[in-house]
Amino acid sequence: MFQNIKDYIDTLKIDTISKERQAILQPLIDFITTKSNNNQPINLNLICTHNSRRSHLSQVWAQVIAHYYSVKNVTTYSGGTEATAMFPKVGETLIKTGFKITALSEGKNPVYSIKYSDNLHPIIAFSKTFDNDFNPKSEFAAIMTCSSADQGCPFIAGAEQRIPVTYEDPKAFDNTELQDEKYLERSTQIATEMKYVFQQVITK
Secondary structure (H helix, E strand, O other): OHHHHHHHHHOOOHOOOOHHHHHHHHHHHHHHHHHOOOOOOOOEEEEEEEOOOOHHHHHHHHHHHHHHHOOOOEEEEEEEEEOOOOOOHHHHHHHOOOOEEEOOOOOOOOOOOEOOOOOOOOEOOOOEOOOOOOOOOEEEEEEEOOOHHHHHOOOOOEEEEEEEOOOOOOOHHOOOOOHHHHHHHHHHHHHHHHHHHHHHHHOO
16 A cells, blocks of 8 residues: 555544544445354445535545455445546546556556556546446445435445435535635545444454
């Protein structure tokens, strides 16, 4: 893992997570723990409406922090109820934290390689629907990262479990002087909560 990313994760304070949020995260902890204890694949599909912001941040941080804590067999995916594009500010925010991002294709919906280590497979990021062929068809948890997707898509075919872990959308601050701050704030919240989740997994 790149040192800058490890140093960043080291600074995240899980004791800032409220009891209410801990309760929301508990079903995700339980799902990962059960799979891990049985040495089964742990497939997580992080889902929001447009697969442009929160679901990408969640996919990246879940994958990276699983590696940080050496939780094996974790593969993360993301999707939306519709496909748009990964919003550029998401990539910019991750780069500030130490990730190396390369555009593998151009156009309206670019494909990105997101590297967090010199020797590990990069995370492949692009906007897609949650049931896109790139994503698993069964034996996965559907993690609903926004309330509109959670309400608007009550059934996720193939999901073993559906787990709402919703976040406020930083899109509300696009084209404002607070944009950079709010995207980093949301990324940090998601990273901190994923650190809590995987720390709980390894202590069970």
